[in-house]
Amino acid sequence: MYKYKFYNIKYINKNKKKILNKIIIIKGWVKFFRNNYFLEINDGSTINNLQVIINNKKFLKKKIRIGIPLKIIGKLIKNKNDIEVYAYKIKMYGNIDKEFINKSILQNKFHSRSKLRQQLNLRFRTNLFNCIIKIRHFLFINIHNYLNLKEFIYINTPIINKNNAEGAGEVFKITTLNLLDKKSKFNCKKDLFKCKANLTVSGQLELESAMYGLGKVYTFGPVFRADNSNTKKHLSEFWMLEPEIMFYKLKDIIKLSVNLIKYLIKGTLKNCKEELNYLDEYNKRYNNCKNLINRLKNIIKKKYIKISYNKTIKLLNNIKRNIINWGDDIGSEHEKILFNIVFPYEIPIIIYNYPKKIKPFYMKLNKDKKTTKSIDILFPYIGEIIGGSERETSYNKLLDRIKKLKINIKNIMWYINLRKLGEIPHSGFGLGFDRLVQYITGMNNIRDIIPYPIYPGHIF
Amino acid sequence: MYKYKFYNIKYINKNKKKILNKIIIIKGWVKFFRNNYFLEINDGSTINNLQVIINNKKFLKKKIRIGIPLKIIGKLIKNKNDIEVYAYKIKMYGNIDKEFINKSILQNKFHSRSKLRQQLNLRFRTNLFNCIIKIRHFLFINIHNYLNLKEFIYINTPIINKNNAEGAGEVFKITTLNLLDKKSKFNCKKDLFKCKANLTVSGQLELESAMYGLGKVYTFGPVFRADNSNTKKHLSEFWMLEPEIMFYKLKDIIKLSVNLIKYLIKGTLKNCKEELNYLDEYNKRYNNCKNLINRLKNIIKKKYIKISYNKTIKLLNNIKRNIINWGDDIGSEHEKILFNIVFPYEIPIIIYNYPKKIKPFYMKLNKDKKTTKSIDILFPYIGEIIGGSERETSYNKLLDRIKKLKINIKNIMWYINLRKLGEIPHSGFGLGFDRLVQYITGMNNIRDIIPYPIYPGHIF
Numbered sequence: 001m002y003k004y005k006f007y008n009i010k011y012i013n014k015n016k017k018k019i020l021n022k023i024i025i026i027k028g029w030v031k032f033f034r035n036n037y038f039l040e041i042n043d044g045s046t047i048n049n050l051q052v053i054i055n056n057k058k059f060l061k062k063k064i065r066i067g068i069p070l071k072i073i074g075k076l077i078k079n080k081n082d083i084e085v086y087a088y089k090i091k092m093y094g095n096i097d098k099e100f101i102n103k104s105i106l107q108n109k110f111h112s113r114s115k116l117r118q119q120l121n122l123r124f125r126t127n128l129f130n131c132i133i134k135i136r137h138f139l140f141i142n143i144h145n146y147l148n149l150k151e152f153i154y155i156n157t158p159i160i161n162k163n164n165a166e167g168a169g170e171v172f173k174i175t176t177l178n179l180l181d182k183k184s185k186f187n188c189k190k191d192l193f194k195c196k197a198n199l200t201v202s203g204q205l206e207l208e209s210a211m212y213g214l215g216k217v218y219t220f221g222p223v224f225r226a227d228n229s230n231t232k233k234h235l236s237e238f239w240m241l242e243p244e245i246m247f248y249k250l251k252d253i254i255k256l257s258v259n260l261i262k263y264l265i266k267g268t269l270k271n272c273k274e275e276l277n278y279l280d281e282y283n284k285r286y287n288n289c290k291n292l293i294n295r296l297k298n299i300i301k302k303k304y305i306k307i308s309y310n311k312t313i314k315l316l317n318n319i320k321r322n323i324i325n326w327g328d329d330i331g332s333e334h335e336k337i338l339f340n341i342v343f344p345y346e347i348p349i350i351i352y353n354y355p356k357k358i359k360p361f362y363m364k365l366n367k368d369k370k371t372t373k374s375i376d377i378l379f380p381y382i383g384e385i386i387g388g389s390e391r392e393t394s395y396n397k398l399l400d401r402i403k404k405l406k407i408n409i410k411n412i413m414w415y416i417n418l419r420k421l422g423e424i425p426h427s428g429f430g431l432g433f434d435r436l437v438q439y440i441t442g443m444n445n446i447r448d449i450i451p452y453p454i455y456p457g458h459i460f
Numbered sequence: 461m462y463k464y465k466f467y468n469i470k471y472i473n474k475n476k477k478k479i480l481n482k483i484i485i486i487k488g489w490v491k492f493f494r495n496n497y498f499l500e501i502n503d504g505s506t507i508n509n510l511q512v513i514i515n516n517k518k519f520l521k522k523k524i525r526i527g528i529p530l531k532i533i534g535k536l537i538k539n540k541n542d543i544e545v546y547a548y549k550i551k552m553y554g555n556i557d558k559e560f561i562n563k564s565i566l567q568n569k570f571h572s573r574s575k576l577r578q579q580l581n582l583r584f585r586t587n588l589f590n591c592i593i594k595i596r597h598f599l600f601i602n603i604h605n606y607l608n609l610k611e612f613i614y615i616n617t618p619i620i621n622k623n624n625a626e627g628a629g630e631v632f633k634i635t636t637l638n639l640l641d642k643k644s645k646f647n648c649k650k651d652l653f654k655c656k657a658n659l660t661v662s663g664q665l666e667l668e669s670a671m672y673g674l675g676k677v678y679t680f681g682p683v684f685r686a687d688n689s690n691t692k693k694h695l696s697e698f699w700m701l702e703p704e705i706m707f708y709k710l711k712d713i714i715k716l717s718v719n720l721i722k723y724l725i726k727g728t729l730k731n732c733k734e735e736l737n738y739l740d741e742y743n744k745r746y747n748n749c750k751n752l753i754n755r756l757k758n759i760i761k762k763k764y765i766k767i768s769y770n771k772t773i774k775l776l777n778n779i780k781r782n783i784i785n786w787g788d789d790i791g792s793e794h795e796k797i798l799f800n801i802v803f804p805y806e807i808p809i810i811i812y813n814y815p816k817k818i819k820p821f822y823m824k825l826n827k828d829k830k831t832t833k834s835i836d837i838l839f840p841y842i843g844e845i846i847g848g849s850e851r852e853t854s855y856n857k858l859l860d861r862i863k864k865l866k867i868n869i870k871n872i873m874w875y876i877n878l879r880k881l882g883e884i885p886h887s888g889f890g891l892g893f894d895r896l897v898q899y900i901t902g903m904n905n906i907r908d909i910i911p912y913p914i915y916p917g918h919i920f
Contacts, residue, residue: 034482121669159619174632237618
């Protein structure tokens with residue numbers, strides 16, 4: 001056993017004054033090196049490497065390679081630029097496959113993001129992905145923290161279910177039967193669940209039942225869409241935050257969602273400086289996004305634009321005649337006009353009162369019986385990140401709407417029955433977590449902000 | 461708009477001195493009532509109801525029912541027992557379906573847990589489930605908090621994948637094709653991912669790749685088993701925590717897992733008193749578990765038993781000849797003997813060095829080439845909650861083992877290739893979150909501690 005203390009590089013950088021001239025242990029891998037004397041060591045705790053000076057004859061005979069894992073005991077000393085470790089003892093773990101490294105994204109030069117995506121298993125070692133994943137982590141943890149502080153209760157809504165919550169998109173089917181068995185017909189009665197089973201598209205319906213007992217609840221987990229969407233903002237598997245709150249009206253969820261967004265971005269600016277600085281620089285050089293940090297600062301200071309669906313349609317048609325009909329969903333091309341021409345302020349736009357025909361059955365109708373008490377929050381560059389509404393509270397109205405839409409009542413009778421507990425006002429929203437990470441990191445492709453992106457033609 | 465302030469009942473109970481004699485707003489539903497004058501209101505924030513005194517002629521004419529949602533403005537006053545609200549103004553939301561309530565678990569009397577399970581959508585309104593879900597929430601949040609404090613980075617490992625990480629169990633197959641189409645043969649090339657796709661059984665493999673770049677990582681999400689297991693400790697869909705740490709050895713993950721368990725239980729004892737007291741009482745009366753809180757206190761004080769697999773087999777066979785052969789897995793009947801006869805102290809047992817043939821391919825072999833550097837942590841009443849190991853670091857040994865086990869190399873070549881980055885020691889474990897919740901709440905059936913339990917024949 002060594003009597004020396006182990007520190008990670010992040011800690012050493014933060015506490016160099018305290019540790020200076022002490023003998024310490026570091027553990028990591030060679031990020032790069034100049035001859036065998038000068039090694040730049042990284043351990044994943046930070047993108048900043050620690051320089052190590054070698055003066056050990058036995059070790060100098062060994063083949064140093066990019067990537068090789070090391071344990072180093074040495075003295076932390078000052079050099080003219082900063083600090084470095086003067087190594088006394090070094091342990092090397094195994095060997096590096098040189099050819100493998102040479103073909104890989106670990107080689108010390110610029111690699112495009114699409115190249116990084118071809119080596120997902122190694123992407124974690126790049127500075128870019130280190131920063132993105134740390135910001136993703138920060139946001140993930142702080143969503144939980146924020147809601148926990150506000151006394152929300154986390155609910156694990158089921159991933160496998162038999163209802164298709166929204167008609168929001170195509171669902172994946174699940175089976176345990178042998179799909180290649182050509183003799184026997186597929187019969188879901190013989191399946192493990194003895195019925196058709198899907199992957200969830202939203203935890204919303206189950207979450208509402210939890211809300212009826214616990215008041216303030218949320219779920220935050222993976223949801224799935226089987227649509228064949230090959231775009232820069234769609235994934236087949238993505239993470240969605242869904243809060244649901246008793247006695248909340250539309251104005252309350254607008255407030256909650258805006259406060260949450262601002263809390264998260266404020267926290268990122270304060271706590272992820274190293275990562276944001278790297279991304280700011282990266283985006284300037286390689287990603288056609290000139291001012292990431294300023295964008296984020298702007299978005300926590302300003303009031304968001306709030307406008308009804310009706311007015312949005314009028315404004316769009318004023319810009320370009322007949323570009324959209326009342327009742328159509330607001331698409332990417334309309335979003336571009338809104339952000340570039342109508343409201344060119346780089347702040348989110350809250351659009352409320354969408355037509356019922358483009359929104360799910362559970363959204364509460366306005367008195368006009370045409371529009372719903374709903375919102376979408378659109379972000380510049382990304383589009384919709386949040387969608388929410390007040391929920392229909394009346395048993396009869398809900399049943400009526402479901403019948404008109406010809407939704408299979410059998411599988412959601414348990415949900416409709418919740419309205420037999422009186423007409424409790426309640427509201428909630430869904431926040432596309434991956435798109436939020438995309439916005440905050442400035443990445444223009446959603447496949448660059450999740451470890452293993454799942455999309456048509458691509459699983460791992 | 462009212463000028464009075466809204467408080468939830470948990471807050472009112474905690475701050476009654478401060479709020480006494482103030483006019484406040486409360487929102488909730490009728491838990492029960494004696495004639496129309498005395499209502500017990502609950503709002504989900506606590507299982508303790510707040511008594512409301514009605515003295516409003518208009519309101520007294522209305523039909524009060526169990527479950528009806530109300531908004532009440534009234535004065536918080538002292539009564540001989542505690543506090544109550546003297547109502548000035550009451551708003552009732554909709555009506556209650558009396559027949560529905562009468563058939564439901566919301567009726568004010570004892571309902572068995574199996575009855576509660578038949579009404580999952582209403583179960584959240586029971587005191588029992590309120591307490592269980594709040595403890596589940598507390599544990600969930602504090603797993604994230606603990607690991608975040610220790611600088612672990614959260615990784616969203618994919619739910620849909622094509623590798624079966626462990627051979628740990630049967631997998632669910634996923635498809636977008638029409639399973640009922642009798643004419644055409646099933647051809648996964650035509651499927652959305654253009655290959656066979658499964659639901660994950662563990663994030664372990666993908667997590668290791670993240671570990672290679674970030675050092676300390678974890679995943680915590682749903683995993684799936686398609687086995688036809690209808691027991692009190694198995695679910696088809698359950699939540700698993702998986703940390704993976706660079707340079708950690710077996711002793712380090714033993715320490716991490718024991719510290720985490722103790723941290724979580726200590727926190728629950730401190731922060732979930734109301735819930736634990738209720739469960740302690742409930743378990744005494746209805747669940748044949750006589751001393752839940754003492755059990756938990758015991759488990760944070762004592763050192764856990766640590767014993768090798770070899771020795772465990774010997775001890776078991778000493779109790780009952782030939783009850784187990786070397787190489788067999790330790791089953792429920794063996795666990796019973798261990799906890800009741802061999803180590804009857806009601807503390808967890810850490811069994812280490814399991815035979816390779818009952819453990820996954822990635823576990824590091826001991827020098828005997830028969831056993832692995834692995835642990836299972838067994839808990840009294842529940843059995844295995846944690847399983848972990850050091851990972852095989854050698855490319856050749858790993859490849860050799862995979863070939864011998866006839867695992868399809870093609871889909872995990874990306875994983876094997878990580879060993880081309882040198883032989884970095886690393887270890888990790890999986891913790892069955894639902895079983896931990898089961899242990900801490902004293903529930904003998906895992907279906908009682910998750911909102912929507914998914915098991916053979918049962919989805920929602």
